Amino acid sequence: MSFATPIGIVAALLTTFGFVPQIIKLLRTRKTDGVSAIMVVQIAAGLLLWVIYGILRDDFIIIIANTIGFLLAITTLMLYLIFKNRSAD
Amino acid sequence: MSFATPIGIVAALLTTFGFVPQIIKLLRTRKTDGVSAIMVVQIAAGLLLWVIYGILRDDFIIIIANTIGFLLAITTLMLYLIFKNRSAD
Numbered sequence: 479m480s481f482a483t484p485i486g487i488v489a490a491l492l493t494t495f496g497f498v499p500q501i502i503k504l505l506r507t508r509k510t511d512g513v514s515a516i517m518v519v520q521i522a523a524g525l526l527l528w529v530i531y532g533i534l535r536d537d538f539i540i541i542i543a544n545t546i547g548f549l550l551a552i553t554t555l556m557l558y559l560i561f562k563n564r565s566a567d
Numbered sequence: 568m569s570f571a572t573p574i575g576i577v578a579a580l581l582t583t584f585g586f587v588p589q590i591i592k593l594l595r596t597r598k599t600d601g602v603s604a605i606m607v608v609q610i611a612a613g614l615l616l617w618v619i620y621g622i623l624r625d626d627f628i629i630i631i632a633n634t635i636g637f638l639l640a641i642t643t644l645m646l647y648l649i650f651k652n653r654s655a656d
Contacts, residue, residue, distance in 0.1 A: 482623035488630025489620050492620050512598040516588035524581025534571035537592035 483549065494543045497521075497550040504557040516560055522551035583632045586610075586639040598655065601605040604647055611640035 497518075504510070525548040532540030571655030586607075593599070614637040 480623070485616050485623065486584055486620040489613050489616035492609050492616065495634040496606060496610040497612060499609060500603040502601040503601070503606075507601060509598060509601040511594060511600040512592065512602045514592040517592075520581050520588060521585040523587060524578050527578035527581065529572050531571055531575040534569070534574065 486493045490543055494547045495550065496547070497554045500554050501550065501557060504554065504561060508561045510558050513558060515555070517554045517564075518551055518558060522548060524557060525551055584627055584639065585619060586643045589643055590639065590646060591652060593643065599647050599651045601638045602647060604644070604651075606642055607644045608627055608649060611637060615648045633634070 500513070504513075526543045528544035529548060530539055532538070532544060574609045589602070593602075617631055617633035618637060621627070621633060
């Protein structure tokens with residue numbers, strides 16, 4: 479294992495689970511003000527294309543990492559829509 | 568060029584420039600409520616490690632894509648801090 483491998487693993491974990499703090503903040507505060515829904519949709523679309531890319535390339539790591547990231551992005555988007563509608567009531 | 572290549576390119580563009588809509592929204596609304604600073608810091612740290620990984624692996628594409636993403640994440644963080652402090656005045 480080269481010196482690069484552990485750095486790559488930590489890098490992958492930090493970016494794959496990048497939406498987790500945003501999910502926690504949405505659940506805690508229920509505030510969506512300031513959060514860009516377009517950012518979340520754009521990243522979700524990108525991660526979905528990464529999954530398709532991984533399938534076409536038969537690359538298990540790309541499939542797994544981006545599937546997790548995609549599901550977290552979709553969770554963020556759903557919470558955004560739920561709390562956005564509530565605050566509009 | 569395989570069918571996977573254009574999908575990979577679009578995937579990379581969408582995720583690399585993922586913070587652009589958030590930067591535009593911060594500049595327009597100056598509202599930081601709801602945005603998770605921890606998310607931005609975590610993703611920035613992850614992207615910086617991806618850059619280091621790319622340097623160690625001598626992978627030009629990884630270096631370029633993640634350097635752009637890192638600089639956009641840092642821009643998002645700076646705008647967050649500027650507008651957070653202003654709204655606290």
